[in-house]
Amino acid sequence: MSEGYHIVVCAGVVPDPWQTLDPVPGPQGPTIKNEMMLPHVLDPWAAHALYEGARLAEQAPGSRLWLASIGPRAKLQQVMMTVAQKVRFELAAMDGPASGFTDADQTAAALAEMIRGLQGLDLSRLLLFGGWESASRGAGITLQLVGERLGIRDQFQGVDALEVLPDGSFQILERVEGGKHQASVCAGPPAVLGWATGNLPEPKNNPQLGMQNMRTILPALQRAKRFAPQPDGLRHLEAKVPSQLRETRVVKNSSPEEIAKELADWILA
Amino acid sequence: METILFFAFAKPDGSLGKSAREALAAAKELAEKVAPNAFIGAVAGGKTDPAASLLAGAGCARVLAAENPALDQARYAADAAALEAAARAAEATLVLLPGTSRAQRVLGGAAHRLGGRADTHVTELRPAEGGIEATRWHYRQRIEARFTREQRPWLVTLDPSGFAPWEAAAAEPAPEKLATPIDENALRTRVVGFKAPESGAETIRPDANLLFVAGAGWTKKQADGKPHVEEAERLILEFLRLSRASLGSSKSLVDLAGEGEAVLSFLTHLHQVGQTGATPRHPKGLAACCHGEEPHTVGWRFINERRAINLDPNCGWARGKADVLYVADAFAVMAELNKILAERAGQSPRQES
Ligand SMILES: Cc1cc2nc3c(=O)[nH]c(=O)nc-3n(C[C@H](O)[C@H](O)[C@H](O)COP(=O)(O)OP(=O)(O)OC[C@H]3O[C@@H](n4cnc5c(N)ncnc54)[C@H](O)[C@@H]3O)c2cc1C
Numbered sequence: 227m228s229e230g231y232h233i234v235v236c237a238g239v240v241p242d243p244w245q246t247l248d249p250v251p252g253p254q255g256p257t258i259k260n261e262m263m264l265p266h267v268l269d270p271w272a273a274h275a276l277y278e279g280a281r282l283a284e285q286a287p288g289s290r291l292w293l294a295s296i297g298p299r300a301k302l303q304q305v306m307m308t309v310a311q312k313v314r315f316e317l318a319a320m321d322g323p324a325s326g327f328t329d330a331d332q333t334a335a336a337l338a339e340m341i342r343g344l345q346g347l348d349l350s351r352l353l354l355f356g357g358w359e360s361a362s363r364g365a366g367i368t369l370q371l372v373g374e375r376l377g378i379r380d381q382f383q384g385v386d387a388l389e390v391l392p393d394g395s396f397q398i399l400e401r402v403e404g405g406k407h408q409a410s411v412c413a414g415p416p417a418v419l420g421w422a423t424g425n426l427p428e429p430k431n432n433p434q435l436g437m438q439n440m441r442t443i444l445p446a447l448q449r450a451k452r453f454a455p456q457p458d459g460l461r462h463l464e465a466k467v468p469s470q471l472r473e474t475r476v477v478k479n480s481s482p483e484e485i486a487k488e489l490a491d492w493i494l495a
Numbered sequence: 496m497e498t499i500l501f502f503a504f505a506k507p508d509g510s511l512g513k514s515a516r517e518a519l520a521a522a523k524e525l526a527e528k529v530a531p532n533a534f535i536g537a538v539a540g541g542k543t544d545p546a547a548s549l550l551a552g553a554g555c556a557r558v559l560a561a562e563n564p565a566l567d568q569a570r571y572a573a574d575a576a577a578l579e580a581a582a583r584a585a586e587a588t589l590v591l592l593p594g595t596s597r598a599q600r601v602l603g604g605a606a607h608r609l610g611g612r613a614d615t616h617v618t619e620l621r622p623a624e625g626g627i628e629a630t631r632w633h634y635r636q637r638i639e640a641r642f643t644r645e646q647r648p649w650l651v652t653l654d655p656s657g658f659a660p661w662e663a664a665a666a667e668p669a670p671e672k673l674a675t676p677i678d679e680n681a682l683r684t685r686v687v688g689f690k691a692p693e694s695g696a697e698t699i700r701p702d703a704n705l706l707f708v709a710g711a712g713w714t715k716k717q718a719d720g721k722p723h724v725e726e727a728e729r730l731i732l733e734f735l736r737l738s739r740a741s742l743g744s745s746k747s748l749v750d751l752a753g754e755g756e757a758v759l760s761f762l763t764h765l766h767q768v769g770q771t772g773a774t775p776r777h778p779k780g781l782a783a784c785c786h787g788e789e790p791h792t793v794g795w796r797f798i799n800e801r802r803a804i805n806l807d808p809n810c811g812w813a814r815g816k817a818d819v820l821y822v823a824d825a826f827a828v829m830a831e832l833n834k835i836l837a838e839r840a841g842q843s844p845r846q847e848s
Pocket of ligand 1: 243267270709710711712713715717744745746747748767768769770771772773783784785786787788789790791794804805806807810823824825826
């Protein structure tokens with residue numbers, strides 16, 4: 227395809243997985259205590275989608291790559307300082323909660339509207355990327371809902387590979403049960419791809435690229451419209467961190483033979 | 496008043512897989528409490544007769560069958576159309592599906608077309624005052640939440656392994672054939688096959704009794720100042736052969752491959768357990784040479800009994816993440832363990848259940 231693709235990567239921001247998460251009741255359902263104080267990262271599976279999107283855009287001249295993100299403006303800005311150094315992209319942002327308790331439906335409606343409004347976007351060349359599940363809500367349906375709203379009927383989830391075939395069609399590998407991939411061939415864009423890990427390592431930080439990207443990212447953040455989801459029939463009754471701590475028996479000074487015997491008894495029991 | 500539709504995609508032979516039968520058992524139990532006369536079953540696939548008989552045997556008041564060669568393959572456009580058609584025909588308010596990759600791929604899209612809402616990875620559904628209450632995890636198995644929804648239809652996938660599968664006798668069904676509008680546009684995607692990781696050995700075994708997780712320590716320099724990657728490979732593969740365990744990995748270990756370091760050749764990202772990996776379900780788990788960091792252990796949420804072998808007495812496992820931590824050299828322990836398992840092979844390890 228000589229004109230390339232229009233790749234939009236939907237990616238939220240989530241608390242760094244090292245942080246302790248403590249749910250507290252809020253006016254519109256649960257929230258995370260001190261959420262705004264916690265360092266955030268780009269949602270990890272969506273980050274893989276971004277790297278894969280950047281590679282595809284590089285390989286297909288004429289392509290454009292957008293990152294569409296909804297999150298608290300300050301958090302988006304913090305995360306973009308790093309993400310901007312990874313790959314070249316244009317940002318489209320909305321200022322709203324990044325909570326894992328927000329309804330996917332409303333998030334998807336806002337994302338679809340934002341994507342429709344992207345200047346120069348050609349829906350017939352659209353590849354809608356994102357993570358197959360977020361690290362916050364983990365619903366795995368947001369991209370489906372955005373895709374439906376944009377009229378896209380070829381959708382793939384748990385994607386680890388996308389290969390463009392000589393006739394312009396795609397071969398796509400999706401994770402299915404039993405540690406296997408389902409291989410499909412899709413005629414071409416438009417399509418929705420919810421990425422799992424993909425095959426690319428995280429790009430090294432490139433400060434120069436970061437500075438270039440930030441020239442358009444900062445104005446995009448300033449332009450970000452508000453997104454204020456409503457409870458809309460979804461009512462949380464309780465959110466809790468179940469006690470995970472076990473009484474760990476620490477076995478020191480046992481010989482490998484003794485340990486192996488104990489393990490064998492346990493495994494075969 | 497609810498009308499409950501149980502919906503599943505049939506296997507190529509027309510039967511229902513284990514997770515579908517688990518979800519069927521859960522749907523039936525809920526229906527008995529909240530919709531005793533309004534429990535409908537639906538199946539979609541290239542063949543559907545065996546599944547339709549099972550649904551009739553489970554007491555579904557109506558059985559709907561969307562049988563179409565296009566539904567032999569799992570692809571979004573046709574599958575979403577089938578689910579949408581079944582929910583409309585049943586006039587369902589609550590649609591329950593097994594949490595398979597095929598159902599998860601289309602749940603949201605179908606809910607959108609039906610003007611309803613969708614929730615995935617639900618672990619429990621129970622009647623509650625004025626409706627139905629669901630439980631699911633947020634933040635990658637860190638926070639468990641209970642919630643209700645007013646919107647209908649409400650489409651829900653149930654995570655596998657939470658329920659005993661439905662096994663009772665099949666009955667002679669009189670399925671209503673469902674016309675599924677599948678046009679050419681729905682066939683822009685073709686499934687061309689399945690691929691297992693290239694390593695050859697099939698090491699991911701969802702039904703295994705034991706999960707064995709290998710960490711990056713297997714590739715690190717050992718007491719003699721050298722790494723022993725080949726020995727690690729041998730020990731692990733031998734253990735998997737003898738124990739029939741399913742193999743998992745830490746992120747660090749699978750990532751090493753991307754950085755061009757010596758790694759265990761049979762590992763892929765599909766093996767990764769944790770925050771950005773899988774959350775497998777096995778009754779027991781054994782970790783070796785893995786530090787037990789939080790982003791890893793969130794993937795152990797559904798592993799009941801947990802043990803770990805690590806040289807470091809202060810590793811994450813020691814801090815309440817495992818039932819037993821053996822502070823020892825995993826190379827030595829696994830070599831002994833393999834010996835014992837081989838000796839006891841007469842009373843061979845418990846196999847997949
Ligand atoms: C956004 C994000 C997402 C992440 N997602 C995941 C995820 O999904 N899954 C995941 O696993 N991690 C994840 N991580 C990474 C995680 O934080 C850890 O870095 C990783 O789990 C460490 O892997 P490891 O324990 O194998 O390696 P290491 O931390 O290197 O630990 C190696 C261990 O091996 C032990 N060891 C060495 N030799 C021996 C021996 N002979 N016998 C016994 N023990 C020995 C050492 O004592 C050490 O404890 C994520 C991190 C981030 C930031």
